[in-house]
Amino acid sequence: MTGDPNFMSSLARGIAVIRAFSDQQRTLTISQISHKTGIPRAAVRRCLYSLKQLGYADSEAHNFRLTPKVLTLGYSYLSSTPLAVSAQPCLNNISRILHESCSLAVMDSNEVLYVSRSAQSRIMSVALNVGSRLPAYCTSLGRVILAHMSEEALAQYFNTVTLRAYTDKTVVSQAKLMEIFATIRQNGYVIIEEELEIGLRSMAVPVRGASGKVTAALNVSAQATRISSKRMREDFLAILQGGAQELSAMLP
Amino acid sequence: MTGDPNFMSSLARGIAVIRAFSDQQRTLTISQISHKTGIPRAAVRRCLYSLKQLGYADSEAHNFRLTPKVLTLGYSYLSSTPLAVSAQPCLNNISRILHESCSLAVMDSNEVLYVSRSAQSRIMSVALNVGSRLPAYCTSLGRVILAHMSEEALAQYFNTVTLRAYTDKTVVSQAKLMEIFATIRQNGYVIIEEELEIGLRSMAVPVRGASGKVTAALNVSAQATRISSKRMREDFLAILQGGAQELSAMLP
Structure with missing residues (x-):
């Protein structure tokens, strides 16, 4: 999908970062997520920064975790x-x-x-x-x-x-x-x-x-x-x- | 958060489009989502196009709906x-x-x-x-x-x-x-x-x-x-x- 001008790769990356937490311990570092998703560290950092601004992630020192707000995404499907x-x-x-x-x-x-x-x-x-x-x-x-x-x-x-x-x-x-x-x-x-x-x-x-x-x-x-x-x-x-x-x- | 170079507004918009479906009937049109989120129609269209490519949305004629795959996002939180x-x-x-x-x-x-x-x-x-x-x-x-x-x-x-x-x-x-x-x-x-x-x-x-x-x-x-x-x-x-x-x- 690279090169497709209508495809928002940053949205794809943000979602991939959320999914990196599946079946994991509570927290992950930027390099762990980068390793798991294949997304460069700098881009993972921007995704986590944005997710944190939006309230979907939180961090303590270098450890990131998802917040319960992520449940509202699944709820969008369930309730519709x-x-x-x-x-x-x-x-x-x-x-x-x-x-x-x-x-x-x-x-x-x-x-x-x-x-x-x-x-x-x-x-x-x-x-x-x-x-x-x-x-x-x-x-x-x-x-x-x-x-x-x-x-x-x-x-x-x-x-x-x-x-x-x-x-x-x-x-x-x-x-x-x-x-x-x-x-x-x-x-x-x-x-x-x-x-x-x-x-x-x-x-x-x-x-x-x-x-x-x-x-x-x-x-x-x-x-x-x-x-x-x-x-x-x-x-x-x-x-x-x-x-x-x-x-x-x-x-x- | 406009103007913050680290903030990915396209990620924010994609998530807002997913959340527009909460407590709705099954399907929404581009203009309904635009009206609900305040995101311009062209941007909503790109979000839906990308979500569809990624398997999180589907459409029939002009009506869009979320797919069960959206549940995997909430699961990322639940399982971590x-x-x-x-x-x-x-x-x-x-x-x-x-x-x-x-x-x-x-x-x-x-x-x-x-x-x-x-x-x-x-x-x-x-x-x-x-x-x-x-x-x-x-x-x-x-x-x-x-x-x-x-x-x-x-x-x-x-x-x-x-x-x-x-x-x-x-x-x-x-x-x-x-x-x-x-x-x-x-x-x-x-x-x-x-x-x-x-x-x-x-x-x-x-x-x-x-x-x-x-x-x-x-x-x-x-x-x-x-x-x-x-x-x-x-x-x-x-x-x-x-x-x-x-x-x-x-x-x-």
Whole structure:
């Protein structure tokens, strides 16, 4: 996008600096951010200076941190999107009935992006929140969405993604994944066992917009030792599908 | 900040365009955003063009909307802040015990900003979420934080805030608010009844950092007709104070 006179590279850099803080300790120095983003130190310094003037960053000595005001950016999306606004009560309800964490996600650049989440307190090591990202091919949310993509979109996905094994159960063969996708389209749901993290089992169902196109996925995750896949199919599936129907009605 | 060579006005404008979508219908046109932000149409167009290139906005005909990717910005704060990461299980727990919504907030430019929230599904008309803002002087969260501010910070607050009555019960007299703050410091909590919205009662307690300074507030809100203030004091206060203690331990 260099050379495009309409593209504001300083806006791109400012956003990249904000994102450098993801999953980090609280504070970062200018050189740490420069190293992480590939943006020259002088430009990082100007970004942080501007973000600080605007109230989105703060510093102590040479250590910078984001301020809670950054949350108002995510809120701009949440409060302007009917699905995000209305999903929370629906997810809370499912989570309360099943006593497990429930999440709604969409695809964003080869990853699943959590749009809404109702977490139960027995959490696994995966600390997930609204805005979290996970690989699509080895998560139940991602696999349900991938299974319903067009052939072209799926080809594009496999051309650009790196399939890596998170556990010794992670499926990393494209051919095997294509078979799994066919089964998902047939069954209308997926259960994934310990492919992202040992001890984690999760079930997802597609969420369709008014056009019938799958635009999101809804899942429930639980400790594999506590909830069997049989139990998921018998007790969780119908409730999850009911939730997906309810959410569908909110989609354009 | 005009004329400051280190200040990136294009970053400021890009962020203002993102924030223009808050509490709006899903889509906005260039002229609507220009009208709302005071940024010239040509500059708004460039911001939207750049945000679209970066994947944070999308358009259909002349209507622009934010994409879920905007959530990753808020996530940058959430995932880099120990308090925000750890607060959710604590709030979920309180919310589950009391069967009411529970929120954690900090001050940001004269308003309270929701950092974490665990909502029960019987919600009032106030649709609140992480990143939401509310006036400080007429909310329980805000009043607890204001009550513990330094004299200088409080003078600055009253110099810049406009006290307006949201209901006929809203206290808008500075002198009366100062009296209320003194009582809050004495009692260690506050109950607010229908000052923000008719039918809403809420109780808040301060959350202190390691230095003893009040840096956040924790509250529970309920329908005024269902939960009396006596019931709040007898059944809610101890649980809320326990939660505040737990959260304090996470603060620097």
